[in-house]
Amino acid sequence: MREQIEGSRAIARTVARCRPNVVAAYPISPQTHIVEELSDLVRSGELDRCEYLTVESEFAAMSACIGAAAVGARAYTASASQGLLYMAEAVYNAAGLGLPIVMTVANRAIGAPINIWNDHSDSMALRDAGWIQLHAASAQEAVDLHLQAFVLAERLSLPVMVCMDGFVLTHAVEEVEVPLQEDADRFVPPFVPRQALDPDAPVTIGAMVGPEAFTEVRYLVQRHLSGALHVLPEVAYDFHRRFGRRAGGLVSAYRAQNADTVLVTIGSAAGAAHEVVDQLRGRGIAAGSLAVTCFRPWPADAVRTALAGARQVIVVERAFSPGSGSILGRDVRDALPDRTEVIEVVAGLGGRPVRRAGLLRLVEDVQAYRIRPGRLHFLDLDRGLLARATAGEEGP
Amino acid sequence: MSESRLYQIGTFGVGNRLLTPEDQTVQAGSDRPRSITRGHRACRGCGEALGARFVLDSAVRAAGRDLVTVNATGCLEVFSSPYPESAWQVPWLHSLFGNAPAVASGMAAGLKALGRETRVVGQAGDGGTVDIGFACLSGMFERDDDVLFVCYDNQGYMNTGVQRSGATPPAARTATTSELGDPPGARFGQGKFVPLIAMAHDIPYVATASVADLHDLERKVGRAMQLHGARYLHVLVPCPLGWAADSADTVRLARLATESGMFPLFEAERGEITAVTPIRRQVPVDDYLRLQGRYAHLFGEHPRPDLVRRIQAAADRNITRFGLRGAAS
């Protein structure tokens, strides 16, 4: 049923229809509306057979999810920003233990300076944690990815992080179709854990592993997580078959075939990119765009295939690696042949909107060789502000 | 003929061939669960290995085997679960150093949601309990989650090479509170006694126990397992390595700690002390301190009777505060 609904509430209701047994919640903007709505759903009884834990920190939230998943319960939490970093140790641990936890990340900048608005510094900081990391381009896709996340997590015994841009997607009211319970039940099968703490069949989970086997353990992590790249499209296909919507998978291309110039985005910037592509195509420019849905595991083959015909690839992302360069951009560049020009662009940090105009100007600048590959480009930099901020400073 | 209630040893030892099965400790039985079994890699004379088997075996018995455990990082975790060998025979999870209480909360929540009666026991050393795990512990307490959390207190970070923790007593030498300087060892006026903090949460049950009084310990585990909600058991487990003591003295030291008044044995329900284990044969703290190399600087070439007196004063305060002068008076 389609309805006008705030993104957070749509997510909360979708998660509820996936019947988690444990929801561990610690509030942080812009995640709060999700866990508030889940609290209401548990208290009202709409979500039954579920324990709602108001934990004392994000570290405890993820830890409680670890405990719940370890006894065979479906566990969910949501966080963002500082909270995600505060739970970082447990985030790695959940993946190492192979526990199928689903977490929503309402992407938000990391302080200092403290900033409650959107960028991807938080989830990017945990890209090596061993989770499957999915990024939603819209509130609807966020809903759809959550349904798929529970299926993926439990099929693969891996935790899944569904990233959605804070405020942009969490707080906007849009028309969204939230799955009906019976549809959700048909799509998300009951949780059958690969392993669980069971007094009738006890096991020891979380052994200490030394140099003699640690490398092999990590090799298997790489193999297993890479193998997930085959499962993601299957689940997305199954989802499409049942719900009639395309969502999930690895990447989502838009007019990218035979495109000369392709904008690569991650998260909600995809919408603006579509509009820019349409505008450029209207001018006869062979432009396209590609949204990265699955960031981890990294779908290098899918990216290469999607961008096979492109001469120029402009990667726009909401995070970077200070002192080094782009994050997503590097991954994209690695996936492509050397001849493809890859321009790495940072945009939309700390809540600055990524607008059509900026993207359009970006493409024009690239095509006019005003922006060249090989150097990290900050979109829409306020040069005046920068000049005032650095007045009197000696340049490097 | 009415059966005699006197046994050669009935109250203070492990067992006795003369006791009826129901009066025997769990540890006295050949069929004890051996929650942590042989082949583990704990040091010679490890009090924690002993304490863990004592606690878990009686918890397993009380739960009718329907029990799962989580273990914080630390000696117990490391010596019991190095790949490819596990010494555990109960369902056991190790996650992190500081999150065992929260993991336990999640287990309890998950089991409840699944409609299972399985009981949850969390375990950690003093570092994992009173320091790095403390926020999670307090959260688990205040939510009254259905978890028995057990702290095996050996008064320092032994696994990392004997550094000071919030449970290290004054004057004790550790790698971060050496006998250099004045006063030597851990500072007076620092440290915390978490059982009292646990009581401040008004949780259903808080108790202290030691590996020297098995009947008392097992009874407390039994009581804890009768209750639901957040329960806390703080067990003193001497560490031959960290305390620089003879491996044979582990149980003796635990006994001297209680008999000197340095470690009070009591239980509390909903924030009120309900019982104390009175001192049976009171000894001066000297008897306890002298067996431990970590206090050697109090008695060596430059003895510090002034500090021993301060330690004695702390023990005396415990005796008064908890009313430990029962049989000894």
Added chain:
Amino acid sequence: MNHPFAITLDVGTSRANHTGAWRTERPVYVSLRPPCAEGCPAGEDVREWLRDAEDGETGYERAWRRIMETNPFPAVMGRICYHPCESACNRGSLDEAVGINAVERFLGDEALRHRWSVTAVRPPSGRRALVVGAGPAGLSAAYHLARLGHDVTVADAAPEPGGMMRYGIPAYRLPRDVLDAEIERIVGLGVTLRLDSPVADLEAELHDGRFDAAFLAVGAQLGRRTYLPAGSAARVLDAVELLHDVSEGDRPLLGRRVAVYGGGNTAMDAARTVRRLGAEDAVVVYRRTRDRMPAHPSEVAEAEAEGVRFTWLSTVTDVDDDGLTIERMELDENGFPQPTGTFEHLAADSLVLALGQDTDLRFLDGMAGLESVDGVLSVDDTLMTGRPGLFAGGDMVPDVRSATYAVGHGRRAAASIDTWLRGELPGSDSPGEPATYDRLHTWYYTDAPRSHRPVLEAARRASTFDEVVRGLDAETALDEARRCLSCGTCFACDNCFGMCPDDAVIKTDDPAAPYVIDLDYCKGCGICAAECPAGAITMVREED
């Protein structure tokens, strides 16, 4: 593979890791010599029979049979033994010694009540042994020799067997039915008892009876006299004779006021007996002080409770019609009494002398190889006299004179005779280390004050020969047995089993060895040894 590799492990797999390789010392179960058994002149394995008794009803017969391995008189000993075992008992250093004697009596009485009996342990040997004297030593020897399969004849001059147990110890301490029953059990083993048969010529007796060996145990029946000025009209008699006569049913006329001269147990028996015979005033005259009296403190206390008076530091110098003249003494720096020259008069109708006893060795006159010193017969460590095959024990050899020592002599002599008859050399005992108090871990033992036996009211004691000290009831006897610390031996308390951090102690079903150290896993920490209540585990260095 269902489990994630390496991170998830199967339970209990640590057993593949044999931590025993870490060990530098290993615990070894030992059995140390307990002080009770060390202190028992009869050689009873007190600790072991107490352990049997600790089981309660199911263990009493076992306990009794274990006593009977060494001492055929549990019911008698439980009444008359001065229990040096209790003086030696480690529990005395903790609170009070275990009431071993009371438990022994309880077991002895249980045996009589249930008519438990014993049989020989070896088939008939065809060898013949003569025992001269049917007192505690002689009957003990006869019992053991008979159980070892030998043909035993006991000859005694008296009309009834028992020696001093019958003719010296008053019935209020040892009822005769108890004595009779325990002797009857010995005779029941096939021992030939020849009463009213004094042996005048031992040589002839041995030859005519074709005896292969003999044990002499005629006791010390002659009361020692002291020089007292003659001409006294007051009655002077001998304690040994008095007790003998009373035991035969006589009631000698002694008058209202009776003095007893001496400070030993016989003096106490005599004083308490004359009270029962009607003397209003029984006074013991002793030349030293109470703490230097050889009599057992319990005897002194009971005598006092029955109204016997004591005159310390006094010697009798004269006897006249009205009584005695006594000289006051004082102790010199060595504790010896010295005359002071101060005299007093003590009114008395008669004087009983209890100054010790001598042995009548005349029946040995003319036998070659025998030697006597200070009126007693010399023997070697095996109790053999200077003549091969001829052994002696009891009061007639140099040792402490008591029924318990006598019983012990009988047992030792029987063993020596058996060895000698089989042509073997006496073996040498290699006793282990003693279980001293400091080897115990007394923390573990339950606080348990001793239970005391009830006694007959003092008012009734002065007029009756009824038994004064009563037995323990079953529950109290059981409690008393369970006060035993089992010094130096495992009593299956499970401390080692329970307190091993490495779960390296295995519990067996064998009561003789309840635990085994699993050396595959024992790291040698020593906690088991440190926490063993009984000191029954010792740490031994591993060979490098």
